[in-house]
Amino acid sequence: MMENEPTLVTEQKEESAKKGSNRIGVYLCRCGGNIADVVDLQAVGDNLKEDKNITVNIQDYLCSSVGQDKIKNDIEKGKVDRVVIGSCSPKLHLETFRSMAKNAGLNPGLLEITNIREQASWVHDKEDKTGVTSKAKGLIKGAAARMDSIEPLSPLAKSLVDRTLVIGGGIAGITTALELSDSHDVILIEKKPYLGGHMIGLSKTFPTLDCSQCILTPRMVAVHNNPRISMLTQTEVADVQGSPGDYSITLEHSPRYVDIRKCINCGACTKKCPTGAIFLPFVQAVPQAYMIDMSKCSNCGACVKVCPRDAINLEEKKETSLISVGAVAIATGFEPIDLSFIEEYNYPSPNILTAIEFEEMLSAKSKTGMRLQKADGTFPNRVAFVLCAGSRDFTGKGRKHCSKVCCIYSQKQAQLVKKMKEESEAWIFYIDMRSSGRRFEEFYHHTQEKGVNYVRGKVAEILPGPDGTLMVQYEDTNLGRKGREIFDMVVLCPALIPSTGTKEIADKLGVPMGDDGFIEEKHVKLDPVNTLNQSVFAAGCVLGPKDIHDSVTEGISAAHKVSQFLGKGVILIPPEKPVILECNGCGDCVKACPYNALTLEGGKALLSPLACTGCGICVPACPIKGIEIRNFTREQLKAQLKGILSEAPGVIVFIDPYAYAAADIAGVNRKQYSSLIRLVSVPSVHILDADVVNAAFEYGATGVLLIEGITDEKLTTRSDDLYKKLKKETRKHKKPIRYSHIETAQYEKLTDLLNVFASQAGAKAQKMSRKEKEEISDKEELAS
Amino acid sequence: MKKEPIIPESKDSAFREQVLKTPVGEKILTCMQCGICSGSCPVSQEMDYSPRQLVRMVQLGLKKEVLSSNTIWICTTCFSCSVRCPRGIHPTELMETLKPIAIAEGITNRNVKFDTVFSDVIKTNGRASEFLLISKYSMTEPGMIKQLPFGLSMMAKRKLPLSVDRMENTKELGTIFKLGEKSREKK
Ligand SMILES: Cc1cc2nc3c(=O)[nH]c(=O)nc-3n(C[C@H](O)[C@H](O)[C@H](O)COP(=O)(O)OP(=O)(O)OC[C@H]3O[C@@H](n4cnc5c(N)ncnc54)[C@H](O)[C@@H]3O)c2cc1C
Ligand code: SF4
Ligand code: SF4
Ligand code: SF4
Ligand code: SF4
Numbered sequence: 001m002m003e004n005e006p007t008l009v010t011e012q013k014e015e016s017a018k019k020g021s022n023r024i025g026v027y028l029c030r031c032g033g034n035i036a037d038v039v040d041l042q043a044v045g046d047n048l049k050e051d052k053n054i055t056v057n058i059q060d061y062l063c064s065s066v067g068q069d070k071i072k073n074d075i076e077k078g079k080v081d082r083v084v085i086g087s088c089s090p091k092l093h094l095e096t097f098r099s100m101a102k103n104a105g106l107n108p109g110l111l112e113i114t115n116i117r118e119q120a121s122w123v124h125d126k127e128d129k130t131g132v133t134s135k136a137k138g139l140i141k142g143a144a145a146r147m148d149s150i151e152p153l154s155p156l157a158k159s160l161v162d163r164t165l166v167i168g169g170g171i172a173g174i175t176t177a178l179e180l181s182d183s184h185d186v187i188l189i190e191k192k193p194y195l196g197g198h199m200i201g202l203s204k205t206f207p208t209l210d211c212s213q214c215i216l217t218p219r220m221v222a223v224h225n226n227p228r229i230s231m232l233t234q235t236e237v238a239d240v241q242g243s244p245g246d247y248s249i250t251l252e253h254s255p256r257y258v259d260i261r262k263c264i265n266c267g268a269c270t271k272k273c274p275t276g277a278i279f280l281p282f283v284q285a286v287p288q289a290y291m292i293d294m295s296k297c298s299n300c301g302a303c304v305k306v307c308p309r310d311a312i313n314l315e316e317k318k319e320t321s322l323i324s325v326g327a328v329a330i331a332t333g334f335e336p337i338d339l340s341f342i343e344e345y346n347y348p349s350p351n352i353l354t355a356i357e358f359e360e361m362l363s364a365k366s367k368t369g370m371r372l373q374k375a376d377g378t379f380p381n382r383v384a385f386v387l388c389a390g391s392r393d394f395t396g397k398g399r400k401h402c403s404k405v406c407c408i409y410s411q412k413q414a415q416l417v418k419k420m421k422e423e424s425e426a427w428i429f430y431i432d433m434r435s436s437g438r439r440f441e442e443f444y445h446h447t448q449e450k451g452v453n454y455v456r457g458k459v460a461e462i463l464p465g466p467d468g469t470l471m472v473q474y475e476d477t478n479l480g481r482k483g484r485e486i487f488d489m490v491v492l493c494p495a496l497i498p499s500t501g502t503k504e505i506a507d508k509l510g511v512p513m514g515d516d517g518f519i520e521e522k523h524v525k526l527d528p529v530n531t532l533n534q535s536v537f538a539a540g541c542v543l544g545p546k547d548i549h550d551s552v553t554e555g556i557s558a559a560h561k562v563s564q565f566l567g568k569g570v571i572l573i574p575p576e577k578p579v580i581l582e583c584n585g586c587g588d589c590v591k592a593c594p595y596n597a598l599t600l601e602g603g604k605a606l607l608s609p610l611a612c613t614g615c616g617i618c619v620p621a622c623p624i625k626g627i628e629i630r631n632f633t634r635e636q637l638k639a640q641l642k643g644i645l646s647e648a649p650g651v652i653v654f655i656d657p658y659a660y661a662a663a664d665i666a667g668v669n670r671k672q673y674s675s676l677i678r679l680v681s682v683p684s685v686h687i688l689d690a691d692v693v694n695a696a697f698e699y700g701a702t703g704v705l706l707i708e709g710i711t712d713e714k715l716t717t718r719s720d721d722l723y724k725k726l727k728k729e730t731r732k733h734k735k736p737i738r739y740s741h742i743e744t745a746q747y748e749k750l751t752d753l754l755n756v757f758a759s760q761a762g763a764k765a766q767k768m769s770r771k772e773k774e775e776i777s778d779k780e781e782l783a784s
Numbered sequence: 785m786k787k788e789p790i791i792p793e794s795k796d797s798a799f800r801e802q803v804l805k806t807p808v809g810e811k812i813l814t815c816m817q818c819g820i821c822s823g824s825c826p827v828s829q830e831m832d833y834s835p836r837q838l839v840r841m842v843q844l845g846l847k848k849e850v851l852s853s854n855t856i857w858i859c860t861t862c863f864s865c866s867v868r869c870p871r872g873i874h875p876t877e878l879m880e881t882l883k884p885i886a887i888a889e890g891i892t893n894r895n896v897k898f899d900t901v902f903s904d905v906i907k908t909n910g911r912a913s914e915f916l917l918i919s920k921y922s923m924t925e926p927g928m929i930k931q932l933p934f935g936l937s938m939m940a941k942r943k944l945p946l947s948v949d950r951m952e953n954t955k956e957l958g959t960i961f962k963l964g965e966k967s968r969e970k971k
Contacts, residue, residue: 344824344868388818388870392816392818392870393870393871394814394870394871394872395869395870395871395872396872398870431816431817431818431819432816456819457818457819457820457823458818458819458820458823458870459820459823460819460820460822460823460824460868461823461824473823473824474819474823475819475820475822475823475828475834475836476819477817477818477819477822477836480822480833480834480836480837481829482822482823482825482828482829482834
């Protein structure tokens, strides 16, 4: 599998910094008032006047072509050779600005953005203009000082492994795999013993009512027969190593006890099995092979003897395998919320089922011969559909989001009931009938014509009666009257939530999830199938509930994005790696590095840049301070801190990129926090040592916070030690220092923490200055 | 019941704001009119407006209808609506919030009267007495005379005991009520 060993493509070029003689252009963006209404940009600019090598320019919209052309011209004319931009988040426009800089002939790394919108003008009291302006002055001054001190680096390029892992064999994963297989190798894994996901358990599909299995089977067979796709069922991700573009992933395969390559579906085994333990999942299942339910097997070996192909192995064990891939597409879909928490609905009870159970009865997976039936085997003459069960719930018991497909599939199911028996009754209890897709309103209209009963009102209670019937109580909100009806069957439409295991996969790949638990898109609108990890993509219901049409669209998009990514052949990796300036050969860094990126060669530490993630653990580990992270050296950080705190004291918050994203989300949601907070973006909090933190205190920080968002346990398990060490070694300042782990989705936790900490630090600072004053007056008294 | 059209003049924004500012008001605006509150309410059929409709009327600021509705007095504080509301609104608390506003606004319908009589009986005796309750209420509500034959037949069947049950130390009870009122005044 490792024939595609990644190699380093280019070495980074080094140019030396010429501190003090750089021509730094500071460009500030009004953002139409989004920034300028709160921050006095003129004052921010004037604050840099003394510095002869800085020029300041203020624009309405820097991201517009006018704004960009201004910067480009200045670079091309040689007016500036380093650029600091004060604008919206770098997450939005850093790439845009850097490619402009590159076109103008500047090393893109010499352009940086200071976020004064999501992390300043949007998150502080609008009346506190002085406070926010003072903060912006400091941030920009710090950014200019940093820009003066950094060296031009070129990103490292390494070649990609041209193979993709698709996780999840539902319609989204199937589509992604098939689309990719035209030009790339794919490994498709599915945790169930067969492909198809929820779609294979559907009856007909809205809005056209074609049979689900009929349209899906050809695609599943195509996957099975495709030479470029290796399809592995009963398989899950156990471990992820490596880095974007080059992952070594351990897969875990559960035993089926039947070799799918050998089994020819003759069924001889089933006939001989005394306990019914060996079976074919269902006739159309892909792969077509029998399997054994070990909880039923008596180990008699009858099947083994009778199998003409020698396909059965009762001794099969869980196995693992190692694969090497360059990209990953997550398509793990959804599952229904467990409805037993809604006590008044009495789920599970006979004849109260979920919509998924209802579908399965009428699908390829049916166990009732595709007949709709009650627990006693008879046809339900009165069926109620209860929408929004556990959805649209803001109490914390259910889920906030709308599950999107229930409104339409429940009408499909109601139509099916009417179709099977015309005189039967189907009632739909809804809060809002959402049918805003192409052909959906027509579908709604058609269902009404079929005589389905619609009641606007969320069902209040479902009470099972002694004879297997069910009493449903509700308010008909259109009439403002309470009602009760007796039904034979009640179908609950559950909130659809991300499947179990998705979070673990996302954590292993360093992909953040939203606070609803679905995978977070790189950009909600503009990059809907990318994630924040450039080599990881997502498609289908793992990005939120949706129908087959949209799942397929995303599958195709994800395949396109993967192909675009792999097509480049190389991946650029950030050049901010450690440099070993001095080494006495003690090997402490080698022991400390969690990624085995350091070795001792000839008594000196040697870095292998491809294995290095830039986590920075080696920096404080070196006893002679011989290691620095390029462009985040102690001196560079100190220069920046000095600038930031030159205006006014404040709270310094060292924040890693994952938590930085949380701060941006807080900004977009206008969550307010104290303007004393100054965020300092670092690649990882582990690069920090007491040198830097003490400097922050000396320059006037009233408190220091370390906020880490990365979920990699190799780092987070060491964070407590880092914090304790820093606390101890900065004790002399008697100022508060704190560490917190905050994932991207937890932006509310972040703003709460920032507020609490800012006031703590403020109180402490006040107490200290009072004490100092007292001490001084004590001394004066003594002197007099 | 004649239904007035809702026109700008029917809406009292000061009243709306007053309720929205109370602890229960915080979430009132997020009501999605799902009706699970009214569907769950054991007495909504007796109300002029169901709990759901009451929430809507508060959103609009229909002060007159809200404060004179029997809904807030009929509520049994069973909490079914509050437990089930998917938006975390507490209709029960809303009823409790609206009652003192109605009293302060001088609303005197039979529900207010009954509530006053009921709390007086409790204040003086520490226990509810059906006989006292009915006789006192009848004095404020002349229409009750029509119920006399029914009351007599109940008495005959010993379903309406004439004895008045009192708790032991009503003096302490009085102090408790006084303290309660004082603290409310302070607020
Ligand atoms: C009751 C109901 C009726 C519906 N009816 C319709 C309809 O009529 N028309 C329509 O257009 N849409 C319908 N839908 C929506 C449709 O089911 C979805 O759009 C579609 O199934 C989404 O496909 P998916 O691949 O994203 O997710 P899924 O179908 O959920 O597939 C995900 C796959 O990933 C696998 N998986 C999960 N976790 C892991 C893991 N850790 N490792 C490996 N594999 C994993 C799962 O086993 C599953 O096979 C309906 C949905 C419901 C609930
Ligand atoms: S799709 Fe319809 S039924 Fe489902 S949660 Fe949304 S509104 Fe409710
Ligand atoms: S930065 Fe981290 S991964 Fe890189 S060498 Fe240092 S400790 Fe290892
Ligand atoms: S249950 Fe809550 S959201 Fe629903 S109508 Fe009642 S108050 Fe509104
Ligand atoms: S608390 Fe009051 S309004 Fe709510 S359900 Fe009970 S009786 Fe009805």
